[in-house]
Amino acid sequence: MVNDPFERAAVFGAGLLMAAFFVAVTVGAFGLGIRVPTCVTDLPPFDQPAQVEVAPGQYVVNVVAQMWAFNPREIRIPVGSTVTFNVTSKDVQHGFFIVGKNVNLMAVPGVVNRISARFDAPGEYLIVCHEYCGLGHHAMSAKIIVEPRAAGAPAPALAAAPAYWAR
Numbered sequence: 142m143v144n145d146p147f148e149r150a151a152v153f154g155a156g157l158l159m160a161a162f163f164v165a166v167t168v169g170a171f172g173l174g175i176r177v178p179t180c181v182t183d184l185p186p187f188d189q190p191a192q193v194e195v196a197p198g199q200y201v202v203n204v205v206a207q208m209w210a211f212n213p214r215e216i217r218i219p220v221g222s223t224v225t226f227n228v229t230s231k232d233v234q235h236g237f238f239i240v241g242k243n244v245n246l247m248a249v250p251g252v253v254n255r256i257s258a259r260f261d262a263p264g265e266y267l268i269v270c271h272e273y274c275g276l277g278h279h280a281m282s283a284k285i286i287v288e289p290r291a292a293g294a295p296a297p298a299l300a301a302a303p304a305y306w307a308r
């Protein structure tokens with residue numbers, strides 16, 4: 142039982158403040174539609190990482206790294222293609238290194254790192270994680286298959302400007 146008038150006022154004030162906070166949170170969430178920040182990997186295009194052809198010979202690949210795989214796991218493009226990689230991570234910091242190309246990025250949670258590369262030689266390019274990320278780190282890889290051009294087919298034109306985003 143509270144008898145002191147100051148104590149009574151303090152308890153009443155605290156209750157009032159709690160009620161005001163509750164109203165503010167409720168109005169913010171349901172009235173104004175304010176949501177807490179979410180993970181970049183829960184949002185498009187990273188909720189469904191994929192390879193997209195944005196123009197002839199030009200691709201955007203949205204890559205999500207996670208323990209211990211890359212998604213997509215296999216990228217298939219015709220020779221002469223330019224690929225823009227948007228790379229992020231679902232869990233911890235990973236590496237994104239393409240063997241034989243000048244591509245070397247970190248895959249960082251909450252961050253999108255981007256690089257473009259042109260693949261003029263057919264063959265298989267290994268993508269490896271080169272940042273220690275736990276027990277399966279050594280097995281974390283993906284590959285790019287650059288397919289040779291059919292005989293007589295014209296070389297793809299150089300893209301004017303890289304396309305950054307695509308689904």
Ligand code: CUA
Nearest residue numbers: 235270274278
């Ligand atoms: Cu992922 Cu090492």
